[in-house]
Amino acid sequence: MGACGSDDDDDSDAKKSPGASAESLSRYKEGSELPADWPENDIPVPTGARVVASISKATVADQPGEASTVLYSVTQTPQEVHDFMAAELPKKGWTLLEASAPADTGFSVTSAEGNGYIGVFTAGEGIAPADVADADTVTLQIILAKAPPAGETSPEASPEGSPKG
16 A cells, blocks of 8 residues: 655655555545544543544555554553553453564554454554644554355465465
């Protein structure tokens, strides 16, 4: 999935969201409430996190179905968010699929499956559009899509190189 920034933004890859397309960023609503179907009780968020934007049931590039996205402004560093998500997601019924610490990229990216959803949890600076949060604000972006029906395996959960069928 691509990322975007305005002409005024720093064009370095480190300041671009690894999970949002130009089309989806333009659909964020500043100060939005959580989407109506957001499973708030099933998702851990760091202390002090506040919703700054959301998109409900948007299509995600290269993915089937729809996903909802919420952006939280957080006071923790990307590493602290990474450690928090790795510890707290399993306590809420999530199975961690992949995780990358922010040491190399400045972004924490964790994918997990649980509670009927597949989620991508990304934390870093410059994720939120400029009209929603300052570029140096750490944002936690959570993208959730309904998990495939029982018996079907999500692409994220499939081991690479495993034979199909």
